[in-house]
Amino acid sequence: MGSISKITCSSCRKTWKCLNGCGLLHARLEDVIREFPEETGREIVMQTGAEDLPLFDFAYQSAVCTECSNMVGVPVLELSDGNKKHIGQCPVCGGEVQLITDLNDVCCPACGKKALKEEEAGIWD
Numbered sequence: 001m002g003s004i005s006k007i008t009c010s011s012c013r014k015t016w017k018c019l020n021g022c023g024l025l026h027a028r029l030e031d032v033i034r035e036f037p038e039e040t041g042r043e044i045v046m047q048t049g050a051e052d053l054p055l056f057d058f059a060y061q062s063a064v065c066t067e068c069s070n071m072v073g074v075p076v077l078e079l080s081d082g083n084k085k086h087i088g089q090c091p092v093c094g095g096e097v098q099l100i101t102d103l104n105d106v107c108c109p110a111c112g113k114k115a116l117k118e119e120e121a122g123i124w125d
Contacts, residue, residue, distance in 0.1 A: 019073035055080035067095030
């Protein structure tokens with residue numbers, strides 16, 4: 001079960017909603033691969049080789065787009081070998097993103113101040 005985070009800047013009042021976690025549809029690697037661009041999907045298939053049941057960790061995580069400055073939820077996949085983490089693109093513009101590990105360390109992409117607050121706005125599956 002995933003959660004929906006509402007991230008708000010207490011300075012400029014800009015608000016974003018981000019999906020986090022994963023749903024029941026993300027239990028199989030074939031389904032997870034669909035969350036990524038086709039090229040990334042091919043790379044994942046090559047990395048897992050002929051494994052019948054490849055082990056992986058998947059979840060949507062909050063991120064900041066380096067191009068359009070939106071806060072978004074992006075798919076993140078790490079295979080059991082731990083060699084490479086696959087991070088999805090911004091769903092708004094297709095740009096590269098920076099994952100948010102600690103919201104207290106992130107400046108608001110709209111006004112540049114460290115005034116972001118997060119609250120749970122719902123759940124999804």
